[in-house]
Amino acid sequence: MRTEQQLLMERQDERTEAIRPRAPGIHTILLHILDDEFHDQRIDNGLALARACSAHLSCLHVTPFQAYVAFDTFGGIFVMNDIMQALDQCDYELRQKVEQRLAKEDVSWDYEQVSGDVASTMIGRAALADLLVTARLPRRADFVGPTIGLIGDLLQRARTPLFIPAFEGPSFDAAGTAVIAWDGSVEAANAVRASLGLLELAKEVLVIEIPERRENSPKLFPGTKVLEYLSRQGVHAELTVEQPPSGDAGADVVADMLVARARGAGAAYIVMGGYSHTRIGEYVFGGVTRILLTECPLPLVIAH
Amino acid sequence: MKQDQIVMERSAPRSSKQEARGSAIKTILFHVHGDAMLDARLEAVLSIARSFGAELRLVHVTPTDAYAVVDAFGVFVNLEIIEALDAEAAKLRTRLEARLADENVEWTYEEVAGSLMPHLVHCASLADLLVIGREPKSPEFGGQVISLLGGLLDHVRTPLLVLGDEVVGLKPSGPAVVAWNGSHEAADALRASVALLKLLPGVVLLTVEEAKGGKTPGTQARDYLSRHGIDSRLVSRPRMGESIADDILAGAYAEDASCIVMGGYGHSRAGELLFGGVTRTLLKGCALPLLIAR
Secondary structure, eight states, rough: OHHHHHHHHHHHHHHHHHHHHOSSOOOOOEEEOOOSHHHHHHHHHHHHHHHHEEEEEEEEEEEEETTTTOTTTSEEEEOEEEEEHHHHHHHHHHHHHHHHHHTSSSOOOEEEEEEEEHHHHHHHHHHHOOOOOOOOOOOOOOOSSSOOHHHHHHHHHSOEEEEEOSSSSSSTTTTTTEEEEEESOOOHHHHHHHHHHHHHHEEEEEEEOOOOOOSSOOOOOOOHHHHHHHHHHHHHHOOOOOOOTHHHHHOOHHHHHHHHHHHHHTTTEEEEOOOOOOSSSTOOOOOOHHHHHHOOSSSSEEEO | OOHHHHHHHHHHHHHHHHHTTTTTEEEEEEEEESSSSSSHHHHHHHHHHHHHHHHEEEEEEOOOGGGEEEEEEEEOHHHHHHHHHHHHHHHHHHHHHHHHOSSSOOEEEEEESSSSHHHHHHHHHTTTTEOOOOOOOOOGGOOOHHHHHHHHHOOOOEEEEEOSSSSSSSSSTTTTEEEESSSSHHHHHHHHHHHHTTSOOOOEEEETTSSSSSSSOHHHHHHHHTTTTTTEEEEESSSSSSSHHHHHHHHHHHTTTTEEEEOOOEOOOOOOOEEEEHHHHHHHSSOOEEEEOO
């Protein structure tokens, strides 16, 4: 009978519609390839993300031109051939290693090797990526590693959200619990919007709001506004508002509470905004963000 | 006969729900400004909200700060003017709420007294699209279009739709024409507007020859879009008109575009937001809707 068939079709459609994510999603992931101690872990994270989001993994290795260009005290520029050759060899071996690794995976990928300024090159490529996987290396002095300085540059100049893997721990689980560190700022709101593609995949989303002491408090969004926004996007989240013990806490107390709460909830990652004021120097960050960048044991998704 | 009727009724809501479910634009912020074009703009934004299945947040700001006079002794506010402004705002609200009462679009109306820009920036962060009109330059509202928009764009990450001067709203059958010059800004604009581009019937990446060559080839942009399930075409036009802006507009007309998409911003050394010449020209006046995304 026609009416029954019609009903059946409706129900099936609704089921498939419910599964299909709504937000534009993450379809192109830019993975920063760097031959440091976290190299494999970064690739693991990139692969886990690409699989979870059914995204294309774009690998980028940048050989900083400063590595083989020397400046003398009179302003002359030398390109040191031996060093160039050695670097080319290193780059080639790295590429081989990574490509061999990726060839075994069932993820769509490509590899690009570029010489240039690390930050500018990454920022340029990031424009057509939905997520950028990079690493944090605490307190590294040289320009090669993805230091906080690079992350700061990326945050300020690139619009793509950053995924920063944890130092160690279980492999990334996109279907785990997502925690949103909410401070009511415009930056946090931007971060939530930018990470919708990931939030949709999480089995649970927790918004943790911890009022922080601020000198010039800009107008704040209450956590409930985020819940409303997310629910309109089909993501159902819960809100917890935590009061710091003394009622007026600095960044380190807030950061501790946040990490404790996130770990307690078994969070797979934390979403947060970057910093609220213009950077005046290389290592100046909004307090909580900086602390989490240096110390957080969980992966971070940061946007600005 | 009765069975047929029942079947037809059930079909209608299902198809509109289908459309709405695929949409990632769920919260639209609309700036209410009581000028001559308001009604046309309201119709346009209602139509957009309906087809995207979005909730419409109307925001009206009474710029009381424009009437506050500060001198060495304090802040003086001319109460009569404030009262008159409040009365106007209330009248406008009543009229609009009556108009919206019968609409099957979810909406909220917010009346705010204060400074326009910070408030819009604040509201826009948790919105998927910000819709404004190109308001007439009006001294009593404290500023010109470009400086308002400049301020907004500096802080807002939400795509901004400036409704057109002649074609106010989005034509349902027309593609989005993206002004593509391979630059970082153009790539950012593309990525930031993906949610909206998915909902339009097509995308054209339009390059005006002799425009600054950027590093990102159009093919890479097409790949990026296709991974998002968006088909696009690369179109190139020669430099023919008086300005690149004219060429882009001509290209948009040739494609029967629903809107023009661009980023087009830069920062001076002092860190101030500067518009590239093309964006600036189109921001000042554009017959078609303009989507600025970054």
